[in-house]
Amino acid sequence: MEVAILIVYFISLSILFAFGLHGLVMIYYYHKTRAYATPNLEAPAELPLVTVQLPVFNEVYVIERLVNAVCEMEYPKDKLEIQLLDDSTDETVEVSRRLVAEWAARGFDIKHIHRIDRTGYKAGALKSGLEKAKGEFVAIFDADFVPKKDFLMKTIPHFRNDGVGMVQTRWEHLNEDYSYLTRAQALALDGHFVIEQQVRNKAGFFINFNGTAGIWRKSCIEDAGNWHADTLAEDLDLSYRAQLRGWKFVFLNDVTSPAELPADINGLKTQQFRWTKGAVETAKKLLPMVWSSSLPLKVKLECTVHLTSNIVFPFILLTAFLNVPLVVIKNTVEGYDSIFTMMGIFVLASVSTFMFYMYAQRAIHLDWRRRLMLFPVFMAGSMGFAVNNTKAVFEALTGKKTAFLRTPKYKIVGADGEWKKKKYVQKKIGGAVLVELFFTIYFIIGISISLFYLEIAAIPFQLLFLAGFGTVGALSLRHALES
Numbered sequence: 001m002e003v004a005i006l007i008v009y010f011i012s013l014s015i016l017f018a019f020g021l022h023g024l025v026m027i028y029y030y031h032k033t034r035a036y037a038t039p040n041l042e043a044p045a046e047l048p049l050v051t052v053q054l055p056v057f058n059e060v061y062v063i064e065r066l067v068n069a070v071c072e073m074e075y076p077k078d079k080l081e082i083q084l085l086d087d088s089t090d091e092t093v094e095v096s097r098r099l100v101a102e103w104a105a106r107g108f109d110i111k112h113i114h115r116i117d118r119t120g121y122k123a124g125a126l127k128s129g130l131e132k133a134k135g136e137f138v139a140i141f142d143a144d145f146v147p148k149k150d151f152l153m154k155t156i157p158h159f160r161n162d163g164v165g166m167v168q169t170r171w172e173h174l175n176e177d178y179s180y181l182t183r184a185q186a187l188a189l190d191g192h193f194v195i196e197q198q199v200r201n202k203a204g205f206f207i208n209f210n211g212t213a214g215i216w217r218k219s220c221i222e223d224a225g226n227w228h229a230d231t232l233a234e235d236l237d238l239s240y241r242a243q244l245r246g247w248k249f250v251f252l253n254d255v256t257s258p259a260e261l262p263a264d265i266n267g268l269k270t271q272q273f274r275w276t277k278g279a280v281e282t283a284k285k286l287l288p289m290v291w292s293s294s295l296p297l298k299v300k301l302e303c304t305v306h307l308t309s310n311i312v313f314p315f316i317l318l319t320a321f322l323n324v325p326l327v328v329i330k331n332t333v334e335g336y337d338s339i340f341t342m343m344g345i346f347v348l349a350s351v352s353t354f355m356f357y358m359y360a361q362r363a364i365h366l367d368w369r370r371r372l373m374l375f376p377v378f379m380a381g382s383m384g385f386a387v388n389n390t391k392a393v394f395e396a397l398t399g400k401k402t403a404f405l406r407t408p409k410y411k412i413v414g415a416d417g418e419w420k421k422k423k424y425v426q427k428k429i430g431g432a433v434l435v436e437l438f439f440t441i442y443f444i445i446g447i448s449i450s451l452f453y454l455e456i457a458a459i460p461f462q463l464l465f466l467a468g469f470g471t472v473g474a475l476s477l478r479h480a481l482e483s
Helices: 002-032 063-071 092-105 121-132 151-160 180-203 218-223 234-244 265-292 297-332 337-364 368-372 375-384 386-397 431-452 456-482
Strands: 050-056 080-086 109-114 137-140 164-173 214-217 248-259
Touching (some): 002 180, 050 121, 080 092, 109 121, 121 218, 180 248, 218 234, 265 297, 265 386, 297 375, 375 456
Parallel strands (some): 050 137, 080 109, 164 248
Antiparallel strands (some): 137 214, 164 214
16 A cells, blocks of 8 residues: 555656656746847838727626727727627626727727627637638737737737737736735736746747737638637637647737736636636647647647646645655655655755746846745645646546636726625535645644654645645635625
């Protein structure tokens, strides 16, 4: 029994170690490509016709903010078409119709396209709108975004290269300072955009359209096979199919698009579940195409890491569960001292992860040292989300299909705003919460065992697990009951 536990624990740590060390690979390429500057190009003399698609579903709190921001962008009216792709089933429909009528009266080419059914969910809405789109280029914004006035003028010039199929901008955060929950999300997203997206793009690897705050060449979407609804990550799916067809993508780190972060943990869980499951579904679908292509080996390897990184969550859960029995085995069974000593090397993965987020924060924030104080909270939260995201991984691997559940938005800006008594708050308490609370009790016992055996080195990680599972589980209950 002891041998089986050690083997499973070692394999789990090895997988986490491998994905953790990938952060060092990103940092290596970050330094290698740092001198590669994306040029600021002048807009062409003859601006092309652009269609802006706004896919929405029950967004009564933010729909007006979104439509107003898009209509206020600096772009000639006669070169701009706006599609409000509205799948809503509540009063959002009437608000949308009113907004479209008001802006149309001001001379804007804006249309309200309301679908009675949600066939294909977001992918279906985008595909349906594309069939009617007049623009040579198609910009997309989700309901929680507030695009800046110069978005089109800063992105359109990069399509001078006929091989460019998509331009993605970096997300900013309207309500980063709202809570520790939103600050931790901002830290994570900054790492993705500033390091992963920027470095992959400069180094010649595949990047992904992030579902919003980007602009496509319409012919690229069509050439890649259009939007598919067979995964929950329609953006990642289309991105890979387009790049496998030879299209080039551009990531603009210095062009930003503000958005609202989920303020309640159950809304965040829904978002994380969809992103995790969708990525694994896309990996199942497209990795065979990646490896059968003529791409260089290093690109294939990076694509594999990119698409499969979410499989870490089941192994986080396994590592957590086996951590406590390992403490007991180490102190009651002889003959494994060398193995436990060797396991110390796995701490390097945590150092790699810290460096990854340190470089991201240092690149875009003057107060990066203060922001990095939140890193333990982020790490604990990543562990705490392992139950929710492990379920997503297994559903993807087993082929279980689920609906596209959008993330609720409440028009929260800065540190102000309230969401608890508003529509769309998820009040259902799922089985994952019980598992999270079980692990909370489990690690209270585990820390007591470590103290009994004076296994001081094990306690910091057990405290992170305790904080992660305890916070996620308790907040899930609290946010559901208070709403």
